Amino acid sequence: MISYFQDYVTIGAVLGFGLFLVVLLLGVASVLRPNKPYAEKLQTYECGVDPVGTGWSQTYVRYYIFGLLFVIFDVEAVFIFPWAINLEKLGYFGLIEMFVFIFILLIGLIYAIRKDVLKWES
Amino acid sequence: MEDFFNNIKESFTNAVLEFETINIKVDSTQWIETHEQLRDEFNLKFFSWLSAVDWDNDVSVGEAPKESVTPCFELITCLSDVENTNLITVSTTIDKSEPQIDSLVGTYEGANWHEREAYEMFGISFANHPNLEKLYLPDGYEGNPMLKSFELISREVKPWPGDVDVEGMPEDSESGEQVDG
Amino acid sequence: MIVQPVLVVAAALFSLGIYGILVRRNAVMVLLSIELILNSVNINFIMFDTMLADAMMQGQIFTIFIITIAAAEVGIGLAIVLMLFRNRQTANINEFDLMKW
Amino acid sequence: MEIFEIVTYFVLLLLITTAVRVVTTSNVIHAAISLVFTLALTSVLFLLLSTEFVALVLVLVYIGAVIVLFLFGIMITRAPLGKNAELDNDKNKKLGAAIAGSIFFLFSYILVNGFDGEVVITSGSSTELLGEILLSRFVFPFELVSFILLAALIGGITLARKDEALIDEDQV
Amino acid sequence: MGVIDKFGLPKPISSVFNWARSYSLWYFQFGLACCAIEVMAVSGPRHDFMRLGVIPLPASPRQADFMIVAGTVTDKMAPSVKRLYDQMPEPKYVISMGSCSNSGGPYWDSYSVTKGVDQLIPVDVYVPGCPPRPEALQEGIILLQKKIRGEDMKEKWSEVQTEPI
Amino acid sequence: MVNALDPQNIKNFSEASVSVEIETEDMTLNIGPQHPSTHGVLRLVAKVDGEKVHDVKPVLGYMHRGYEKLAEVRTYPQITTLVNRIDWVAGFSNEIPFIAGAERLMEIEVPDRAKYIRLILTEMARISSHFVFNGAYALEVGALTPIFYAMEDRERVLDLIESVTGGRFHPNFNRIGGVKPAAGAGPTTKKNIQDLPAGFYRDTKIAMQKVIEAADQFQNLIGGNEVFKKRTKDVGVLTPEIAEAFGVSGPILRASGVKSDLRTQTDYLPYDQFEYEIPVGENGDCYDRWDVRVKEMVESAKIVLQAIDSMPSGPLQAKVPKVIKVPKGRTYVRAENPKGEMGYYIISDGGLGPYRLKVRTASFSNISILPNLLEGALLPDLIAIMGSLDFVLGDVDR
Amino acid sequence: MKNFRPKVPGFLIGIKIVIVNMLKTLSPFHSKPNVNYPFEKEKLAPRARGVIALDQEACTSCMLCARQCPDWCIYIEGHKELQPPSKPGGRQRSRAVLDRFDIDYALCMYCGICVEVCPFDALFWSPEYEYSEFNMGDMLHDKERLDDWLQTVPDPEGLES
């Protein structure tokens, strides 16, 4: 097995181990634990009173905007990494390229801040 | 206190000062006006509390009044002035058969909960109250606990342990005005 | 690594995506199906890249660009869905009568 | 390499299963989570094809970010908990299946006939090289990407924002 | 799955589990009246019931092991107390702290107070006092731990509690 | 160019087109009755949209025990012990106005020493109450440690109270006409111990010094913290006008800039003998409310120290009849409690117990401003504001 | 620039305080506030109201305590007995004998009224607190148990003048 696969097989084993740990814990617990459900026990917890309304209704659009910002900058990070390890080779040219790239995205961030999408009280 | 009392006395002739508490008795129709006047002219902006008293000769628990009274609800508010030490109580009586009075919420916002409490405890209804609901007791609770005719069940069902008398007490220790101390 | 099964799977993903777009009524689900299609394209690109052992790595670079653009597309797409939802109180595309809107 | 092939087939099989779940499940969140698995398996497939950087990018961008965005979107558009009968367009089902099926057969036919062969992976592809190519030969698309992202950001914000932002945009 | 209910566990193993349960008591943060302040004092540096393994973390009944009914249970609160108790996972325990929750205490004749929490939920240990001193509560906890260590898992598990009292 | 952010324009626009911000089916969030930050069992029904609070409706009564009714069936000494439990973090100060009222009706002059002891213990109760507030408030804004420091120092104060009265925070120490420590101790002697235990002065001095140090530590640990300042400054601003109309009193009122303190304004205890300051806030925000209480702790400690130094000697009890009957009359006595103005309106009919006892508690009025303060706040603010009002459910519901 | 003191950010001071406190807790030279309860016990104030002890001999079943108790939690029964004269030739004395003296600690509010009103010094406070029970019924202490508590009643302490 070439070392490339060796590494990832190990990683796979580690992931498998994580899953195994979860399954093991769940398995042992399912054998040991008592299981006595009844209607009141299974009721949604709401500080001790009857749940009012539906729990999963509307949320803030704001979170969506955070998500959007995150996606955009995450993509940016994807491009930064290959650049970062090649910086020596790319030299000033690479530097300027990345400057432009980051600058353009910073405009986006500044736009977002200016538009007050990060502010909560409106 | 004295100066203030004299001031009050000029506008409300029936004001009395007993035990360091000034009390004005007003007619229930004058209820709102009195408060507005007190708030605006005498600067009594601090709304301390509002409550009621159930005057009745028939009581189911506790002691009955020593002298017979005319059954009625007495409504009392207490106003004061934060900066000075002036304090005044205003009282009015309302009929028991139809306990209703105008709400003070328009004058003092703070009266809201106090009136709800009085509504719940005595059954007095306040006209123009924004939200006259029960305050304390669970939904479906019947009765107005603060009425003198309201019974405390536990006291009825549990025998008073002090009732059993050990025959032939050695001394009569409950002898009047013995001084302690 | 055998080439054909991978390509067939990519084709299958593509058609599943098409199926989803046609059948699903919820706008978000339609977007999810689009992701499936893009994913099948990615698989094809990478497969060919590896197969041809391209020195310029064009397949990989294209895939990265596709992923990037897909992210942007999802951002905009969901924003549109949100806007429609805001006006129509539903994410159901049958009810988006765009001409009237 | 025997084991290698078995693994590959296994991954492909799972890939199809999860993808089918994405388009058939009647619960939006389940669909999104199935998509997570589809993508994860795709990423495994990429790893098997030695393109590790792309595989990780897929995890980072897709699973880490895009799916989260999807989940937000789903929650904002009030996905009901549990099954949702309204999700599918029943009258389109047959048509859709027919179209999708024919596309599938057409594509598979072309692809299977067109390409054949076996690839042997000897080493992972170099990320360093990838970066170098990306930033030298593909500089122009690279910069273009930043503009597209910026556009997406501004567009997304404008669309998802409430109206003051909209008018603001109109009048500036 | 009900394995333990049917077969039980050999003594040495089950005593290990009993030990674990007795020293990892997550206390359901749930205060009612004055006694709750004493519970706070017990969690304070001087008495520190974390020494005994009581961890005052969960604010949700789902993670709690035992509940200290600390204070007056009013009629309005009673359904909530019952519900919160129901929502705790088995095995669960209850300490009734103070006269109020034991039997109404100073408000025994009030029109709005429940006379004793044991009318609602099963109580394991009663702690007297009004309020009980912090040490008294600690004694209650130690008694509870003793009780847990003496428990038989099979019995405890099969105590059917589909409809508690 | 039209100003786009002009509310008028926005309104026009939203009328013109269908689009408004996503129609929010507000989420009704129940906070309480069991919730770690409601100081017991207050229940708030909050309408929230995401994180923003639109409307709050407090639901009371989970701790309603019917004090006013119970007082009608109990005698005066029995009521004294009952009222301890109204504001349970400062049990001692609940007794003072009630006893003072009964004494006023009976026209009894209390000996000086008894007054001083009352005063010392009231201030100690105030300190212990503020300790609880400090710790709990820090807990509510997320700092987990200060409550333990508060508890440690509070124990010291409680020890002192206990060594005098016999109870940790339900002392039942006041008698009409004076004070009377718990009887007990030693089958060999006549049991009525009537004075402070030996070493009390010394221990008090040490403890008060510690209180001052603790207040300093709080100022550093919590007050100086940037995050805490961010969380509390300009949050939940209460103006004096609203406060007065709602009958808000005590530290909350003082934090809004009103210098109102019944200790100086009335004479239920000899506060005029001592020098102390009344801390007053400026903005009436959460930070000021916190700050005022911490400073008040220090002032209380100073009062206690002064009182210890100038303690008169003499009897602890005035002469009173053995069977206490209060003459007919009515009076209202109020006192400055840690939470604000607490008063009892006693209507006596000459019997063993009052005909009607109205209990005016501070927290009841204080939390009635909650809906006003919370409009448009964020959910974490809700917790911060609620905590800064420092209410005790027994004091609210009675 | 004479008294230039750099302003330390508040959160660093906070961290310093907790670490200093931790060192104090760990250091053997500092007094610790902790009491390791079942192994060591705090010395309580002699006045502490822990439990009520009954001196059976002194009680004359006069019922005062039961009547004054706000919680009605003292139950007394007794009867009268004739006692032989204490010194020969003296008058025969009647004496009340306690049949039952129960205090229900599940109900008691520890107010001390009973102790205070007892005219014969039969009730005492004792700073004991260890009587938690598994059963509600055991919270009712009968006269023997109450008498046992008498051993724990502390001697009176000194007073401040």
Added chain:
Amino acid sequence: MTEVLIKVGLLAGAALTGAITFTIMDVKGASWMQRRPGPLHVGLRGFIFPVAEILKFIQKEDIIPTEVDRPVFKWAPAYVMVSCVALFAVVPLSPTLVVADLELGVFFALAISSLGTIGVLTAGWSSANKYSLMGGLRAAGQLIAYELPLILAVVGVVIQAETMSLVGIVEKQIEWGVPFVVGGQIVGFLIFMVAATAEMMRVPFDMPIGESELTMGFMTEYSGIRFLIFYISEYMNMFILCAIASTLFLGGYHVPLLPTEWVNFYGPIVLLTKTAILGFILVAIRWSQPRFREDQLQNLAWKILIPASLVNILVTAIMKVGF
């Protein structure tokens, strides 16, 4: 294959011990800071309390409320746990004692760590509980907001080290003679630690759990073993992020002046010490700070940390190219 198994076994031990050690450190440390002894009676002066906890949680009933979305609810803890465990794979304890020294080590770590967000979000959503939902959303919003500074702070290190392999990064630091935190990445380190604290959802960034606001946040409905999984993952996450931070910025398994030949022996100890020190600092912060408000938190991330880390990248790049 055996090698793989041995490594995974070792890693399993490391992961669990790390998590348990950090639990002990957190609880005991907190107790001491609060002038208390902490768990004491359970045995060994209380230091084995995590054992009791785990054994206890294993016997607890696992309640699955009626309203929840069962499959999602049941498996949400697994995502969190798996994403934590996978992170352990790339941290080198010494040049040879590393489970998988990937060429893309850092990148892998960052990619995997973003998986947890999905677990948290689905946990909150599927619980059908308002507190859970809000907690889940807050958690997701926070995790994504601080994921970015975390990623960008690492870029500085990558620029300096010119590699993404963690072993490579440490070797570079050995070559330089000083850890990167001294060699120009102090800003990066601070940003990384702040972001890491937020990723762990610890005070002052603990709104998602925000006990006094949302009872238990997204974990509100979880009981028994599933709660334990969340709980352990929290500490695992803390351990692993501290380990990664010490590897990236503090020189990993090496300290200056110690001979490099012996690195295989003292490496693990050095790394664990550094991790423990970082962990202790986090504990001290946790128990002394109040928590931020949701909007303040987002502002900190978007307005301060992200621009700062971008600037940090540019400055580092200029230094690299220019000198």
